[in-house]
Amino acid sequence: MRTRFAPSPTGYLHIGGVRTALFNWLLARRHGGQFILRIDDTDDSRNRADAVKPIIDGFAWLGMTWDEGPTPDASGESTGPHAPYFQGQRNDQYEAAAMRLLAEGKAYPDYTTPEQQAAARKQADLARKPYVHRGTNRDTAAEENVRQYTAAPAPLLLKVELGQSVKFDDAVKGKQDISTDTIRDPMLLRGPDASGLCRAVYNFATVVDDSDFDITHVVRAIEHLSNTPTQILMYQALGATPPTFGHIPLVNYNGNKMSKRNLPPLSNDEIAKFKTCGWTDDEIKGREDLNIATVAYYREIGYLPEALINYLCRLGWSMDGESEFIPLDTLIANFSLERVTDAPGNYDAKKLFWLQGEYMKLIPPAEKLERCLPFLRRAKLIDDAPSDDVRAKLLRVIEASGDRIKLFSDVLAFAAPLLKDEIEYDPKAREKAFKDPAAKELLREFAEVLGTCEPFDASSTDKALHDFAAAKGIKPNALVTPVRIAVTGSGVGFGLFDTLAILGKEASRKRIAVTLAAV
RNA sequence: GGCCCCAUCGUCUAGAGGCCUAGGACACAGCCCUUUCAAGGCUGGGACCGGAGUUCGAAUCUCCGUGGGGUCACCA
Numbered sequence: 001m002r003t004r005f006a007p008s009p010t011g012y013l014h015i016g017g018v019r020t021a022l023f024n025w026l027l028a029r030r031h032g033g034q035f036i037l038r039i040d041d042t043d044d045s046r047n048r049a050d051a052v053k054p055i056i057d058g059f060a061w062l063g064m065t066w067d068e069g070p071t072p073d074a075s076g077e078s079t080g081p082h083a084p085y086f087q088g089q090r091n092d093q094y095e096a097a098a099m100r101l102l103a104e105g106k107a108y109p110d111y112t113t114p115e116q117q118a119a120a121r122k123q124a125d126l127a128r129k130p131y132v133h134r135g136t137n138r139d140t141a142a143e144e145n146v147r148q149y150t151a152a153p154a155p156l157l158l159k160v161e162l163g164q165s166v167k168f169d170d171a172v173k174g175k176q177d178i179s180t181d182t183i184r185d186p187m188l189l190r191g192p193d194a195s196g197l198c199r200a201v202y203n204f205a206t207v208v209d210d211s212d213f214d215i216t217h218v219v220r221a222i223e224h225l226s227n228t229p230t231q232i233l234m235y236q237a238l239g240a241t242p243p244t245f246g247h248i249p250l251v252n253y254n255g256n257k258m259s260k261r262n263l264p265p266l267s268n269d270e271i272a273k274f275k276t277c278g279w280t281d282d283e284i285k286g287r288e289d290l291n292i293a294t295v296a297y298y299r300e301i302g303y304l305p306e307a308l309i310n311y312l313c314r315l316g317w318s319m320d321g322e323s324e325f326i327p328l329d330t331l332i333a334n335f336s337l338e339r340v341t342d343a344p345g346n347y348d349a350k351k352l353f354w355l356q357g358e359y360m361k362l363i364p365p366a367e368k369l370e371r372c373l374p375f376l377r378r379a380k381l382i383d384d385a386p387s388d389d390v391r392a393k394l395l396r397v398i399e400a401s402g403d404r405i406k407l408f409s410d411v412l413a414f415a416a417p418l419l420k421d422e423i424e425y426d427p428k429a430r431e432k433a434f435k436d437p438a439a440k441e442l443l444r445e446f447a448e449v450l451g452t453c454e455p456f457d458a459s460s461t462d463k464a465l466h467d468f469a470a471a472k473g474i475k476p477n478a479l480v481t482p483v484r485i486a487v488t489g490s491g492v493g494f495g496l497f498d499t500l501a502i503l504g505k506e507a508s509r510k511r512i513a514v515t516l517a518a519v
Numbered sequence: 520g521g522c523c524c525c526a527u528c529g530u531c532u533a534g535a536g537g538c539c540u541a542g543g544a545c546a547c548a549g550c551c552c553u554u555u556c557a558a559g560g561c562u563g564g565g566a567c568c569g570g571a572g573u574u575c576g577a578a579u580c581u582c583c584g585u586g587g588g589g590u591c592a593c594c595a
Contacts, residue, residue: 002583007593007595008594008595010595023591041595042594042595111552114593125520125523128520128521129566130520130521131521131524131591132591155593173523173524176523178522179565182522184591187592189593191592191593193593199593201592201593201594201595202594202595203595205595206595215574222523222524222525222527222542222587222588222589223588223589223590224523224589224590225589225590226523226524226589226590226591227590247524249524249525249588250588250589252588255588256568257588269549284539304528311531314532314544315531315532316531316532317532318531318532318533318545319537320533320535321532321533321542322532322533322542322543322544323543323544324531324543324544324545325530338536339532339586341532342524342525342526343524343526344523344524344525344587344588345530345531346530346531347530347531348530348531350530350545350546351530351531351544351545351546352545353545354544354545354546355545361558389589402557402558402559403557403559404557404558405556405557406557429555461555465532465554472593476554477553477554477555479554480554481553481554481555484554484555490555490578491554491555491556492555492556493556494553494555494556494557495554496526497554500587514525
């Protein structure tokens with residue numbers, strides 16, 4: 001089994017595309033086949049490397065490896081027995097295939113002018129009939145067409161045999177049967193451009209490539225379903241066997257297409273989050289691809305690729321009636337086109353976030369630390385090479401944070417108050433906690449008690465606080481919040497006694513003193 | 520408009536004529552636990568688009584509506 005994914009180089013990797021690629025990849029992996037990555041850049045744009053890199057980087061991050069395709073450095077080189085894997089570098093093959101069809105009388109040049117075509121289309125519209133284009137030299141003999149084409153290149157069209165039907169069994173949609181009378185003579189090669197080059201049209205390039213690459217299964221978005229009969233006709237003309245097709249439903253957002261237009265701009269929370277990650281306003285604005293439809297967004301904000309993969313695969317496919325958390329090896333062992341759903345699905349950020357949390361619970365603290373490091377560096381909370389002391393402190397923060405760290409970037413919120421020397425107060429929380437003047441006095445007295453804790457660890461400070469509260473006849477919680485705010489500036493965070501222990505006696509008491517002076 | 524695809528809780532889905540008083544998950548609400556925030560436990564509300572037909576029996580099959588989507592390019 002050989003499957004493929006063929007993105008056009010747009011400069012970012014869209015998660016809808018990733019899902020399509022994932023289905024192909026899973027199929028190949030399950031059946032011990034190959035997954036091929038091909039870049040559909042038939043317009044041969046100049047900045048190809050820039051536009052391809054995000055796609056390649058995205059797949060690399062996701063761990064979706066390809067057996068043949070562009071080299072990982074995005075240089076425009078390819079690896080694999082059918083190289084190159086860039087359509088922009090393959091026009092010779094398309095031309096050769098087209099010339100063969102021309103010589104065999106299966107294709108012909110079309111000298112219809114755009115004006116003639118527009119008029120014919122209009123007439124059909126008026127008659128409320130579908131317009132099915134057939135070109136001028138359709139019934140001209142092959143040799144004559146070759147002669148005319150050589151003398152005056154023009155769009156080359158495939159001659160569709162009338163009165164036939166194209167039948168195929170879609171692996172997702174089931175049996176299809178289309179009359180050739182409704183299929184226009186499709187273009188194979190465009191007319192010559194300014195430099196005289198006749199570039200292949202997408203449909204034809206795809207067929208030539210998929211046939212050359214021995215692709216056996218083409219899983220793609222349902223919007224291509226109506227292209228399929230045309231492509232099958234091309235396969236037949238080329239004397240090739242069409243692959244098995246599987247057309248999968250779309251991924252929508254709130255019932256609409258997941259295009260940039262319909263997507264919400266980054267929320268204030270998200271922008272704030274990126275800023276705490278060390279991004280500047282300009283950097284955020286400069287990243288056109290920073291939205292929930294791209295892989296880059298999830299990588300930058302600290303998602304786990306396995307969570308994204310699990311989520312995307314479950315969107316439009318199910319293993320059974322209840323499995324939601326499905327690790328990759330299970331996905332590979334069970335994925336099949338039969339269980340792809342018929343209806344389009346809606347992207348649900350909350351469910352992805354939940355899965356992310358589930359996957360995060362599985363990451364051991366030491367590994368979590370390693371993967372948090374880049375975020376801490378970017379936020380300038382640590383040096384490029386943090387000392388062992390800092391690493392040890394961070395590990396304690398991560399252990400104390402537990403499941404609270406859902407995204408790797410969340411580490412910043414927990415580590416920053418303990419790493420920075422200055423306390424950044426949440427004004428509202430501080431005001432509320434010290435509204436009652438008695439709170440300040442209690443805090444002052446408790447700071448003295450803390451000074452006697454030995455050793456200064458979570459259990460000793462815990463006991464000290466509870467004993468102190470009991471002696472004073474107050475609820476422990478009446479003291480916990482003021483202390484928390486005094487040492488971290490924030491009303492929320494992981495366990496207070498862990499916080500104190502990580503800070504140490506000196507720093508804890510010093511921070512309380514600073515706060516006392518400030519309120 | 521022609522042709523094609525689709526239709527189960529807010530969302531993702533299970534459902535192949537009786538297992539359906541329609542199951543699970545996310546989200547939501549309430550309660551419990553608790554040191555705030557998470558996590559965890561328990562409980563709850565919540566759906567077969569409408570109408571005909573076939574059948575002893577329909578979420579499931581057929582038809583008609585309705586609603587959504589796709590496609591009709593020298594875009595990919």
